[in-house]
Amino acid sequence: MEQQVKILAVDDRYENLLALNSILASPQYEIVSLQSGEEVLKYLLKESPDPIAVILMDVQMPGINGYETVELIKQRKSCQDIPIIFLTAISTSIEHVLKGYHVGSIDYLFKPVHPDLLRMKVDAFVKLHRYHQEIRNQRELLQLRTLELEETNCRLERAEAQLKEQNLLLEQWVEERTSELVDAHEKLMKSQEHFKKLFVSSPCPMAIRRLSDLSYLEINESWKQCTGYGEEVIGTCNSIRMEPSEPMGDQLIVHNVKVKFEMKSGEFRTALLSTEIIDIEDEKCLLLVAVDITENLRYESEMARLAQLNLVGEMAAGIAHEIRNPMTTIRGFLQLFRDGKRRLESEYIQIMLEELDRANDIITEYLSLAKNKRTHQQSEHLNRIIESLQPLIQAEAVMSGKHVQFLLVDCPELSLDDKEIRQLILNMCMNGLESMQTGGNLTVATHLDSEQVLLTISDEGAGIPEEHLEKLGRPFFTTKDHGTGLGLAICYSIAARHHATIDVKSDHQGTTFVIRFQIPAHALSVI
Incomplete structure (x- = not known):
């Protein structure tokens, strides 16, 4: 449904306004009735002129007449394009008609106006108004589309610039990664060379076994000297018999696990075994590193034995010192009793009992130190x-x-x-x-x-x-x-x-x- 358009009907006589409303009555029109030039100007000041299709203006009105009103309307830029038709029953001379056209009207009708003629003229101006409005809408839409297109072009330009920048960054990244890969390859070669030197000259026994069948791939000199086995084990799966100090299950990777191993001579030694999975020529291998701690354990055992003897000596000295005092007191009283210098009196007996209790307390406390003392937890x-x-x-x-x-x-x-x-x-x-x-x-x-x-x-x-x-x-x-x-x-x-x-x-x-x-x-x- 088309939007209603406004038609301003301006006449100082109420009956003329009723007649105009009757002639132009239509659901497509909204007739706004005004009775003076002042009312028209106030209305246009507070209302948007866009929906106004035509103004029907009486010439002779008290206050501001029709000519003056039209001149003031046309001075306002937003109202210059509103078509105005003068309606008059008095000013019928050619001079008045020309004046009407001069001030800005587009038609000049004399009262009484023929209804059909007025209706056709108004309909024509309404169609013209809608046509102009459609043109404005299309122009605004075109401007909007133009702005959107310009914005899209700007985005495309920015995207193109970003793409160029990203391509440049990608090229730089590829160059950097290529350089890093070259450096990494060189470092890998050096690392492999260092590993080989370290492996060969390491004082720790080391061996490399294939993970697929656990056959020996390489052993170093320390391994040969420590185990007694040489090049004859390379390529074989003959494992040196090892007994771990704690269950290892199916673990392949261990760190510092204490094991006992049998040398080729039949002698048993103790070592700390560590393993790690490594890649050698794209093949998974198991690196074994052992640290022979047989002599260290022997020294530790001897040091522990000496420490225990030293502790026993300190404790014996302490016990002797603490118990000798009450024993000395009791011995002194007994000598006095034996020599008859003192009679056996209850107070002396009490002192000796207290000294015996003191010695017994020291022994009881000493026994409390026992690690194997039974507890009731x-x-x-x-x-x-x-x-x-x-x-x-x-x-x-x-x-x-x-x-x-x-x-x-x-x-x-x-x-x-x-x-x-x-x-x-x-x-x-x-x-x-x-x-x-x-x-x-x-x-x-x-x-x-x-x-x-x-x-x-x-x-x-x-x-x-x-x-x-x-x-x-x-x-x-x-x-x-x-x-x-x-x-x-x-x-x-x-x-x-x-x-x-x-x-x-x-x-x-x-x-x-x-x-x-x-x-x-x-x-x-x-x-």
Whole structure:
């Protein structure tokens, strides 16, 4: 359906406007009735002139007459092309008609106007208006298409420029890659040459076997000297009998696996074996590298034996020193009793019993260090054990004017021996309290770290000298005046029996012990 066009009917008499509306009544027209030149000018100022097909203008009107109104309309650029028809019943002289054409009208009709004539003229101007509007639309569409074409051309030009740039970059990239390939080939040749020199002159026994049938492709001089086998194995699949220290399954690639191998002479030696898959002339091969550690193991065994003897000597000296004191006291009393210089009184008996108990405690603590000591481990909550010891530790702290805080988080159950863990916690807490001055703070905390539960015991003491840190946990080593040197050693032994580790950090602001317990596999699944 065609869009309605507007027709402005301007007459100061209302009945004339009704007559024009009646003559031009049509669904294609929208008749806008105005009664003065001022109304026409106001209407054109606020409304777009595009939909206005024609203006029917009365000449004689109060205020601004028709001629003056048309002159003002034509001064506005957007309204210059609107066709205007003068309608008058008074100004019928040729001078008025010429004046009408002069000011800008395109027709001049006298009232009473013949309806059909007016209708035909208006229809003609409406068609002309629609034709001009269609031309404008086509012109705008053409301009739009022209802009789109220009934009497309610009994009094509940019794309062409980008393509040229990309082609240039591609050519540069090809040149660079070609140069890199040449360099890589040269480096590969040098690398192969270096590998060959390294293979031949390496002090480590090395062999290359084909991966397809495991036949020997090459062996170096060190391999020949170490195994006793020479060129006779090249091309064969005769494997040197090796016994790994742990099952290897079908693994081809291993690193530093300890193996025992039999030499051609029948002697057995030990080596660290590593393997790697390499390419030689487009063929997959297995490179074997062995490090003979037979002599190193012999030296290590001898050093370990000497270290054990030295440790036994130190422990024997410590035990002798600690037990000799109570034994000396008891021997002295017994000599006095034998010589009759003292009577056997209850207070002397009590002293001797206390000295015997002291010696027995030292022996008991020493036995606690045994690695093969039987433990009764079961699922326990570490926090529950700490909470059961909390009153005892708090009481000890209050008696010495110090403070203890417990920072415990939810932790999974661990496999623990309740009595041994109690002893470990008490020993470390008492050590921490003894190391601090009055007013110091001791902190006992637990938290989770990956697959471990961490027990942290921190004090605010003077710290442990750096030269003593490496000696911690050694039996009979102590910095206390009256200590046996077995407390921390027992803690380390308990930790070892629980497959736990102890880390120590110490400075002038205090010492922190961190005991790391492994979380059982069944507990990890529910964390």
